Every structure is written in C-alpha cells, then in structure tokens.
Amino acid sequence: MKRRNWVALAAGAIFLAACGGSGEGDGPAIKPFTPNEPFDPDPYPSTYSAYPNAPVLITNATILDGEGARIEDGSLLLQDGKVAAIGADLEVPEGATVIDAEGRWVTPGIIDNHSHLGAYPSPSVSAHQDGNEVSGPVTAEVWVEHGIWPQDPGFDRALAGGVTSLQVLPGSANLFGGRGITLKNVASRTVQGMKFPGAPYTLKMACGENPKRVYGYGNGGFPGGAPYSRMGNMAGYRAAWIKAAEYKRKWDKYSAEGGEMPSRDLELDTLAGVLAGEILVHMHCYRADEMAQIMDMSKEFGYKVTAFHHAVESYKIADKLADYGACSSMWADWWGFKMEAYDGIPENIPMVHNAGACAIVHSDSDIGIQRLNQEAAKAWADGKRVGIDVPIEEAWEWLSLNPAKSLGIDSRTGSLKPGKMADVVIWSGNPFSVYTKADQVFIDGALMYDRSDNSVRPVRDFELGQPGEGDMK
Amino acid sequence: MIRKLMASAAIAAVAAFGASAQTYVLEGKKVWTGTDAGTIDNGVVVIRNGTIMAVGPSATTKPEGAEVISAEWVTPGLISAFSRTGIIEVDAEDSTNDAVAALSGFSASLDASDGFNPDDTAVDVSRLGGVTRVAVAPQPSTNLFAGQGFIADTTGSQETDIKPDAFTFITLGEGGAGLAGGSRPAAWAQLRAALDDARAYPTRYIAGGEGDVLSRRDAEALAPAARGRQLILIDARSATDLNAVMDLAESNRNLKFAILGADEGWRVADRLAKLKIPVIVYGFANLPVSFAQLAATQENAARLDEAGVQVAIVNLDDSTHMARLMTQIAGNAVANGMDWNDAMKALTVTPASIYGLSGYGILAPGAHADVVAWDGDPLEVTTNADAVFIDGEPQDMTSRQTELRDRYLSLEQTDRPYAYVKP
Numbered sequence: 001m002k003r004r005n006w007v008a009l010a011a012g013a014i015f016l017a018a019c020g021g022s023g024e025g026d027g028p029a030i031k032p033f034t035p036n037e038p039f040d041p042d043p044y045p046s047t048y049s050a051y052p053n054a055p056v057l058i059t060n061a062t063i064l065d066g067e068g069a070r071i072e073d074g075s076l077l078l079q080d081g082k083v084a085a086i087g088a089d090l091e092v093p094e095g096a097t098v099i100d101a102e103g104r105w106v107t108p109g110i111i112d113n114h115s116h117l118g119a120y121p122s123p124s125v126s127a128h129q130d131g132n133e134v135s136g137p138v139t140a141e142v143w144v145e146h147g148i149w150p151q152d153p154g155f156d157r158a159l160a161g162g163v164t165s166l167q168v169l170p171g172s173a174n175l176f177g178g179r180g181i182t183l184k185n186v187a188s189r190t191v192q193g194m195k196f197p198g199a200p201y202t203l204k205m206a207c208g209e210n211p212k213r214v215y216g217y218g219n220g221g222f223p224g225g226a227p228y229s230r231m232g233n234m235a236g237y238r239a240a241w242i243k244a245a246e247y248k249r250k251w252d253k254y255s256a257e258g259g260e261m262p263s264r265d266l267e268l269d270t271l272a273g274v275l276a277g278e279i280l281v282h283m284h285c286y287r288a289d290e291m292a293q294i295m296d297m298s299k300e301f302g303y304k305v306t307a308f309h310h311a312v313e314s315y316k317i318a319d320k321l322a323d324y325g326a327c328s329s330m331w332a333d334w335w336g337f338k339m340e341a342y343d344g345i346p347e348n349i350p351m352v353h354n355a356g357a358c359a360i361v362h363s364d365s366d367i368g369i370q371r372l373n374q375e376a377a378k379a380w381a382d383g384k385r386v387g388i389d390v391p392i393e394e395a396w397e398w399l400s401l402n403p404a405k406s407l408g409i410d411s412r413t414g415s416l417k418p419g420k421m422a423d424v425v426i427w428s429g430n431p432f433s434v435y436t437k438a439d440q441v442f443i444d445g446a447l448m449y450d451r452s453d454n455s456v457r458p459v460r461d462f463e464l465g466q467p468g469e470g471d472m473k
Numbered sequence: 474m475i476r477k478l479m480a481s482a483a484i485a486a487v488a489a490f491g492a493s494a495q496t497y498v499l500e501g502k503k504v505w506t507g508t509d510a511g512t513i514d515n516g517v518v519v520i521r522n523g524t525i526m527a528v529g530p531s532a533t534t535k536p537e538g539a540e541v542i543s544a545e546w547v548t549p550g551l552i553s554a555f556s557r558t559g560i561i562e563v564d565a566e567d568s569t570n571d572a573v574a575a576l577s578g579f580s581a582s583l584d585a586s587d588g589f590n591p592d593d594t595a596v597d598v599s600r601l602g603g604v605t606r607v608a609v610a611p612q613p614s615t616n617l618f619a620g621q622g623f624i625a626d627t628t629g630s631q632e633t634d635i636k637p638d639a640f641t642f643i644t645l646g647e648g649g650a651g652l653a654g655g656s657r658p659a660a661w662a663q664l665r666a667a668l669d670d671a672r673a674y675p676t677r678y679i680a681g682g683e684g685d686v687l688s689r690r691d692a693e694a695l696a697p698a699a700r701g702r703q704l705i706l707i708d709a710r711s712a713t714d715l716n717a718v719m720d721l722a723e724s725n726r727n728l729k730f731a732i733l734g735a736d737e738g739w740r741v742a743d744r745l746a747k748l749k750i751p752v753i754v755y756g757f758a759n760l761p762v763s764f765a766q767l768a769a770t771q772e773n774a775a776r777l778d779e780a781g782v783q784v785a786i787v788n789l790d791d792s793t794h795m796a797r798l799m800t801q802i803a804g805n806a807v808a809n810g811m812d813w814n815d816a817m818k819a820l821t822v823t824p825a826s827i828y829g830l831s832g833y834g835i836l837a838p839g840a841h842a843d844v845v846a847w848d849g850d851p852l853e854v855t856t857n858a859d860a861v862f863i864d865g866e867p868q869d870m871t872s873r874q875t876e877l878r879d880r881y882l883s884l885e886q887t888d889r890p891y892a893y894v895k896p
Contacts, residue, residue: 122760154760209565316891319884335874336595336794338565345874347882355884367757367790374801374854381855386882434804434854463761467712467740468768472809473759 038254038261044145046195048184050081050421050444055093058426061101066108066400066415070393076106078422081445086416104439105431108400108415109164109185109423112369113282113407114309114329114362118191119144119168121152122366123462132171133178137215137227138240140203141266142178144170148191151460154366157473159185159449159458161370162431162438164423165196167407169204169309172284173214175227175236177204179270180282182407186443187458200408202306203274207233207285207294208340234293241301244271280306280408282329286340288313295324307406309362310334311352312344318355327358327406331368332375332382349376349398350383353390360406361398372399377432392432421445496521496539497862499846501547504528507822507835511814518547520842523865528836544859548817548851549834550605550843553796554753554785554824555706555733558595558607559625560588561793572612572793581667581687582694583620585611586637591629595794597872600627602797603851603858605843608828610642610706616686617649617663618642621694622706624828626843628863639828640704640731641695646714647765661717667691668725671699701727704828706753708733711765712740722748731827734758734789735777736769742780751783751827756802756809757790774819775810785827786819804852816852 056078063074065086075090076083092098119131130147133139148168158166163185170177180202183194208230216228227233247268254262273279281298285291285308298305304325308314311328312335314321321328330352335344353359361376363369380395404414413421422445429436441449450456454470463469497520504516506528519527519536527533535541562569571588589609599607610622619642626634644652645660653660663686670677670684674692677684684692697703709718709732719741722730732738735752738745745752756774761767770776778784786806788798803816811819818834825834832840842865849856861868879896887894 122762123764123766124762125764157760315878316881333795333798334791336563337791339563342563343877345878347878351878351881365790366760370757370759371805374805377854378801381857385857386878432855434801434852435808437808463767466761466767467737468761468770471768471770472772473770 039264044143044192044195046197047190047192048186048188048195048197051186051446051448053078053081053442053446055079055084055096056099056442056445056447057090057092057096058099058101058106058424059090061104061106061426062430063106063416064108064393064396065417066396067417068391068394068397070391074106076416076424078424078442078445081422083416083418083420083422083424085418099426099440101426103429105427105429105436106416107162107396107425107427107431108413109425109441109443110162110372110399111403111407111414112158112163112166112363112372113307113360113403114364115158115166115168115369116171116364117154117158117166117168117366117369118148118150118152119170121149122154132173134173134214137175137211137225137236138267139170139174139178140176140240140268140270142170143181144168144178144204145181145191145195148181150188150191150194151462153460153463154369155185155187156458156460157366158369159441160438160451160473162373162425162427162441163369164425164441164443165404165407165409165413166369167202167282167403169202169282172204172206172210174206175211175233176240176267176271177206179279180204182409184443186448187460196409200278200280201270201273202280202282202407203270205237205281205283207283207290208287209338210284211236230290234297237297238300240271241275241297244268244275245301248272248275274303275301277303280406282307282309282406284309286310286312288316291326292317292320295320295326307358307360310341310364312341312348314357315345315348315351316343318352318357321352322355322357325358327360327402328352329360329362329403329406331364332361332378346379346382347386347388349379350388350390353395353398354383354388358402358405359398360402362403373427373431373436374434377434380432392430496526496536497865497867498535498539498541499547499844499860499862500531500541500543501846502545504547504836505549505817505851506837507549507818508837510837516547518836518844520844520862520865523842525836525838525840525842525844527838542846542860544846545849546847546851546856547836548603548845548847549821549836549840550845550861550863551603551799551820552606552608552824552830552834553599553604553787553792553799554608554827555787555789555792556599556607556609556796557612557793558599558609558627558796559590559593560585560609560611562590562593562595564793574611574614577614579620579688579691580614580616581618581620581641581671581691583611583614584623584637585609585621586623586625586635589623589625589633589635591625591631591633594873595796596627596629597869598794598874599796600629600861600863600868601858601870601872601875603800603845603847603861604797605845605861605863606824606830606833607796608639608824610640613642613644613648613652616652617644617660618667618691618695619644624830626863628866628868634864638697638703640706641698642706642708644708645718646709646711646734647763648708657714664721667695668699671695698728701729704729704731706731706733710734710736710763712737712768714765715741715745719744719748719750722750736766736773738782739770739773739776739780740768742777742782745777746781749783751785751823752777753785753787753824753827755789756786756806771805771809774806774816775812778811778815783823783826784815784819785823786816800852800856801854804854807852813852
C-alpha cells in the first residue's frame with residue numbers, strides 16, 4: 001500500500017544527532033525520492049548541521065532553564081551540539097572551554113515565531129519586496145523560503161539579541177499567504193543552509209482588515225475583488241478548505257487503491273497538508289470575535305490553529321483560547337495603528353498567561369526581534385502592576401519554549417533540558433533589564449556571536465565595503 | 474503612596490484659592506533634576522501654583538497642608554521631541570488621521586495644531602508613560618514642506634496648552650527626493666527656491682506676483698524660518714545628506730536648524746557639534762533600511778553625545794501611539810555607551826532646549842511643575858509612572874487601555890455580559 005507524505009516532517013531530523021558537520025557544504029543526506037511516493041515531499045531540504053565546537057562549561061551563572069526553573073550559581077555543559085548537563089556543580093570535561101559567568105544570566109536562545117527577515121530584508125528597496133504574493137487572495141501555493149534572501153543583515157542583528165531560531169512567514173495580505181519556514185539563525189550562502197532540519201512546515205493565514213483592504217479595495221477600482229468584507233474573508237477560507245478536502249480525498253483514495261494518479265496542485269498540496277495534521281496553521285488575527293469564528297471554522301473542516309498572531313484582543317477571550325489550545329503570539333504594547341489594533345493593551349501577554357493559555361512574545365519587526373527579552377520584560381512588569389505575578393523563570397517560556405511548541409520543535413530546542421539542542425544565550429545580567437546585552441550566543445553548541453570578539457560577529461555580504469562595515473550595531 | 478500633611482489645612486487652601494493653589498510634595502528615593510544639582514538621594518520636590526517652589530534633600534521644608542507623594546524616582550516630565558500624538562487617532566483610518574494631506578494645495582502653511590485633538594486616546598497613553606509635552610509635526614504630503622509643528626501638553630484637556638508655530642518641518646534625503654519630483658537635485662532646487670520665495674515675501678507677492686515654488690500663504694508661513702526667526706527641523710539620515718544640510722547652514726548662518734533622524738550622524742558628529750546643530754535620533758535605528766542608513770548603529774546617540782552634539786531621543790516607530798517608548802530607547806542608548814545622565818537629558822532638557830522651552834525639562838525652583846513619580850529607574854523597561862503632574866496639577870492616570878484591561882482582568886463567568894463590567 002502506498003503511503004503519501006504531505007510533508008516530510010522527519011527529513012533530516014535523524015541526522016541532527018550526528019556531530020559537528022561543516023554546515024551548508026556537506027549537509028546530511030536528504031531523504032531520497034522513492035518510487036513509492038508520487039512526488040518528493042521535501043524537495044528543498046535543509047543542508048544545515050551543527051558547526052563544530054569544543055565542549056563549553058558555563059559556571060557561576062543564574063540559569064533559567066526555560067521550563068520554569070531558576071538555578072543560582074548554576075553550571076551548564078554544552079557538548080556535541082547538545083545540552084549535556086545542567087546543575088550546581090558539574091565536572092569539567094577534557095578539552096572543554098570554561099566560561100565563568102559570575103553575575104551573568106544564561107537562558108535558552110530566543111525563538112521568534114513571527115519574522116519577515118530575508119523576505120522583507122534590509123535594504124528595504126523595491127527589488128526586495130518578496131514577502132507577499134499579492135497576486136491573489138489564496139496563494140497557499142507559495143513557499144516563503146523561495147523569497148528569503150540569506151544576506152539580510154537583519155539576521156545578524158537578531159543574533160546579537162539572542163535569537164537562535166525563527167519562523168519566517170509570508171505577509172498578511174492574503175487569506176492564505178503561503179508556507180512559512182523555521183530557520184536556525186545561522187549565516188549561510190543559501191536558505192537551505194539555514195533551514196531548521198526536520199521542522200514541520202507551517203501555513204500563514206490572515207484575518208480581518210488586510211485581505212479585504214488589499215483585494216476588496218485594491219486594484220484601483222471599486223469594488224476591487226473578493227474579499228471585500230469580513231464575510232468575504234470567511235467565504236474565501238471555506239471555499240478553499242472545501243477544495244482541499246476534495247483534493248485530499250482523491251489522493252487518499254489513490255494511495256489506498258491506486259488507479260490513475262490525480263493531477264497535482266501546489267495550492268491544495270499545502271491545504272491538504274493542514275487537513276492531514278502535518279502543516280501547522282499560524283494565523284494573523286487581531287480581534288477576539290474573529291478568533292472565535294476561526295476556531296469554529298477549524299472545527300468545521302477538521303484542522304487546528306496552532307497560533308494566532310498579533311492577537312491583540314486575546315485577553316478578552318483568553319479562557320476560550322486556553323480551552324481550544326491555541327497559542328497567542330503577541331507584541332508587548334503595539335496598538336492603535338488600525339481599527340483591529342485599537343483595543344491593544346500592554347497587559348495582553350500576562351493576562352493570556354494568567355488564563356492558562358499559551359503566550360508567546362513575537363516581533364513581526366526587524367527592530368523588535370533584536371530585544372524580545374525587553375518586550376517580555378515590559379509585559380511582565382505591566383502584569384505585575386495588576387497583580388499577575390509571574391516569576392521571570394516562568395515568563396521566559398514566552399520567549400523560547402512556547403514559540404518552540406508553536407513550531408513543533410519543542411522536543412528539540414526551547415529549553416535547557418539535557419539532550420536538547422544547545423541553543424543558549426549568556427546575558428551580561430538580568431535579561432529583563434534594559435541595560436543587559438547578549439554577551440555570547442551558541443547555536444547547537446557552537447559559539448556564533450560574541451559581543452566582545454569581532455571575529456565572532458558575522459557580517460553579511462551586503463554590508464561588506466559599505467560605510468559602517470563590521471561596526472558594533 | 475499619597476498622604477496628607479495636615480489634611481484640614483489643605484482643604485481650606487483649596488477652598489480659598491481653587492484647585493491650582495494646592496501644594497504637593499513629591500518625595501523620591503532618587504530625584505533627578507536635570508540641573509547641576511544632579512540626582513538627589515531621598516530628595517524632595519515642592520510644587521505650588523503650577524510652579525516648582527523647591528528642590529532639595531529630605532530636610533527641605535514641606536509646607537503644611539501639602540499632599541505628599543512618595544516614589545522610587547522623581548524626574549521632570551518627559552518631552553517627546555518628535556511625535557504625531559494628538560493628530561492621529563487610528564493611522565489607517567483617513568478620517569481620523571490629520572497628519573497627512575495628500576490632496577491639499579498648501580504645504581508650509583499647514584498648521585499641525587489645527588489638527589490637534591486632546592481627546593485622542595494616545596494623549597492619555599503618552600501621559601501615563603510619563604510624557605508631559607509633545608512636539609508634533611505634520612507629515613510632508615505634496616512637497617518637502619510638511620508645515621508648522623507645535624508643542625502641546627498631554628493633559629487631554631480642551632484647555633490644553635498649545636504653542637503653535639514652534640518649528641517648520643522639512644524632509645530631505647530619500648523622502649525629500651521623492652516628494653520634490655524624484656531626485657535630490659530636485660529637492661535642493663525646491664528648497665533653495667522656496668527659501669528665496671519666503672525671503673521675498675511679501676514684496677514679490679504684492680501686485681499679483683507669484684513665487685517660484687510657494688504660494689503666497691506658504692511663503693508667508695515659511696518666512697519666519699527663512700529669516701532665522703523660527704527653528705527649521707529637517708529630516709535627513711545619511712552622512713552625505715547631513716553634510717549637504719550643514720553646507721546650507723554654513724552659508725546661511727542666521728538660520729536655526731535641528732535634524733531629525735541623523736542615522737549616520739556619528740560619521741559627521743564633529744561638524745554637527747561645531748555648527749551647534751542639535752539632532753533628534755531614533756536610537757533603535759541600526760539597520761541599513763535604505764542606502765541612506767548604511768552606517769546606522771545603536772551607538773549613534775552615544776557617539777554624537779561624546780562629540781558634544783545636543784542629542785534628543787525619540788521613538789519614530791509609531792510616534793503617535795508609542796511616544797512613551799522613548800524611555801526604553803534611551804535605556805538602550807545607555808546600554809550602547811551613552812552616559813545615563815545625558816540619556817535622561819535627551820528626554821527632557823535637550824528637547825526643551827531645541828524648542829526654546831525655557832523652564833521645562835528640569836526640576837528647579839521657578840520651573841514649570843511638569844513632574845513624574847516613577848516606581849523605578851525611568852529608563853528601565855520594567856518601570857512605570859505612578860503619578861504625573863502637569864503645570865502643577867496631578868493628572869488622571871486612567872486611559873481607554875486601563876479601562877479595557879480592568880474590564881477583562883477577571884474572566885470569571887458572571888450572570889451578565891462583559892459590557893456590564895464598568896471599571
């Protein structure tokens with residue numbers, strides 16, 4: 001019996017356990033195309049593998065393990081790309097570099113699950129607007145990885161802010177914007193050299209004002225086209241899901257019974273992948289009432305929304321979001337720039353957390369991504385002022401573990417549990433202080449950024465030979 | 474914490490002189506003055522009749538009947554050196570956006586204060602963030618000349634203190650090139666011709682003569698700036714654009730300039746210092762967003778400050794709703810090398826100096842009583858304002874945001890919808 005993979009969830013994952021490769025050059029062998037499958041589900045596979053590094057023992061640090069625990073005078077051992085041990089007193093392995101982190105803090109690397117780096121890169125010139133396939137309201141057929149420019153200096157700035165993984169999403173013009181991708185924040189000549197091995201694909205969808213503004217009021221005419229209203233938004237999603245369900249039925253039948261192979265449709269490949277539970281839905285949605293409609297729609301068609309993004313009104317329905325099991329991916333304090341952002345409040349994140357729902361601090365910004373720790377700190381302090389007293393060690397879940405969950409990579413990164421990827425930041429002090437900087441950033445155990453060492457600070461091609469090349473940014 | 478010294482006397486005083494006669498004492502574990510007095514440990518600020526009466530150590534005499542507010546920190550009210558607070562309610566809704574006028578026939582004469590609405594919700598949000606005054610400019614729409622900027626307090630009152638015509642705002646660099654017809658040469662041709670038009674006002678316009686660029690009303694509005702009687706604020710980013718502005722300044726010594734943006738200002742910092750041209754920077758700018766910002770760095774503010782340039786720090790990323798983030802941005806400037814005291818001045822003393830607001834931005838006897846009590850270091854991201862005084866009056870610390878928050882703070886089911894929960 002034939003088996004159909006909508007996407008390759010596991011491709012490459014197995015290889016990650018292999019020790020330090022040379023990264024983009026000799027990446028792991030990819031899952032081969034097999035005649036048993038009608039087409040390759042992973043045609044642009046990750047070529048990333050961990051960069052080599054001697055074992056590192058960090059000592060005397062205040063460690064937030066990312067799962068709610070805080071260890072004073074703690075030690076952390078990074079070995080073979082993994083968190084090898086965490087505790088009070090650890091033995092120094094042979095050949096290990098010891099970093100005395102007296103007075104400093106150590107956390108899991110920050111994961112931003114809403115970025116457009118590379119797709120809307122710097123410089124933001126007309127030739128670089130690759131984040132939105134505005135040509136139609138349903139463009140589930142596009143993959144953002146095909147629009148990412150790996151020379152975006154924004155990746156380096158994010159690294160200096162302690163970001164070790166990120167999800168790049170298509171924009172929010174469309175009802176279905178296309179596939180998102182999860183990246184390791186490592187410099188590379190290619191997008192494939194940045195792709196987080198084995199991370200599931202995601203689908204970007206958008207609620208509300210953007211799709212109806214772009215399509216309904218667009219094209220210089222009145223009316224532009226569909227959707228023109230929120231009613232049209234919902235009808236547009238539902239029509240697409242009906243087509244996707246039919247498409248999936250055909251392929252499931254073909255997989256089970258053979259016969260004539262159905263014709264392939266890139267758009268429906270992705271939507272059917274969602275219905276099969278293999279592609280995670282990340283949906284731009286500001287208003288509480290719209291999120292409630294979307295949750296019902298997902299039940300109508302048998303899929304799940306993994307995370308609502310921006311979600312400025314999540315605080316109004318945090319109980320419903322907790323029951324449903326969707327994360328809210330939020331700014332600390334953005335509000336007011338359009339009507340659906342009008343009810344934004346700075347206590348949104350702690351109020352969602354307080355209701356037992358999954359809270360995530362996201363950026364959607366090449367500036368915000370550089371200091372997500374500060375964004376979390378603002379929300380944390382604003383919560384405290386209204387009696388929502390979350391310990392810092394728990395609040396850090398907004399920055400690493402919860403976004404990892406939303407990307408389906410939490411078993412491999414997002415906390416400092418032994419065996420997980422050694423994605424680690426050493427901060428100059430308490431990362432909830434404005435005066436604190438990321439001193440050193442490790443990705444899979446390799447030192448990829450060092451604030452005090454120019455040789456360990458990447459410079460993308462675009463900045464070479466330009467004013468300010470290699471400067472402290 | 475608020476308590477009364479001899480409460481009965483206070484009530485009598487209010488009865489006799491009205492609310493403005495109330496005397497307030499602010500006690501701060503740290504009182505940052507913005508003056509040579511520096512930061513006073515366990516300091517006291519006495520306010521009466523809208524004016525600061527005394528600033529000193531804990532032994533300072535506290536008038537009987539004064540209401541006492543104790544806080545971790547006490548500082549002057551913050552002054553946002555560049556903002557759109559009060560002229561935009563919701564950016565994306567044209568009907569509520571009075572910053573831009575793409576179809577207007579006017580430019581330099583557009584007066585942003587005509588669009589100021591003290592009821593805009595961002596005014597309250599800014600005040601709750603410790604911002605007591607905002608410098609507000611229109612957005613350039615049809616040419617380089619955005620129009621006239623103003624300074625307003627953030628009381629949200631219909632009696633808001635507004636200082637109109639505080640400065641003329643002009644955009645150069647890439648933005649100016651686009652507005653002037655497509656190139657920097659086009660922008661400079663327009664600017665030079667407009668300055669000539671304004672200098673020739675009203676002579677050349679009498680008897681029906683026309684300007685090369687400016688209509689009669691626009692020439693009239695630009696005339697004070699063109700004659701050195703009004704500040705010209707210019708948006709420019711790259712070192713090359715900044716040098717071009719400084720060339721203009723050198724050949725027009727009577728004109729008064731300040732620069733907004735100046736992302737590459739650190740590269741020409743010595744010249745800016747020599748010409749005494751102050752800059753208003755967005756401290757987070759550190760990406761080559763355009764070819765005019767290639768050398769942008771978060772150390773810009775520190776390097777300019779070190780070179781002796783007057784530096785104000787603002788938020789240019791949603792300056793309408795989030796002017797208050799100037800504290801976080803200044804804190805980051807400190808993390809990137811700026812002296813803490815100078816970073817505080819960049820939010821208070823320096824904006825007051827740029828706009829000639831004498832007696833604002835400092836805590837000193839005789840100064841205007843715009844004062845903020847904070848629950849921590851004002852530049853820390855975890856700090857909030859506990860109390861805000863504007864012209865000596867304690868301000869309401871609620872906003873539409875706090876009401877929304879309080880409505881939904883508890884999601885326990887009640888027997889009526891949330892619309893019945895009125896905070």
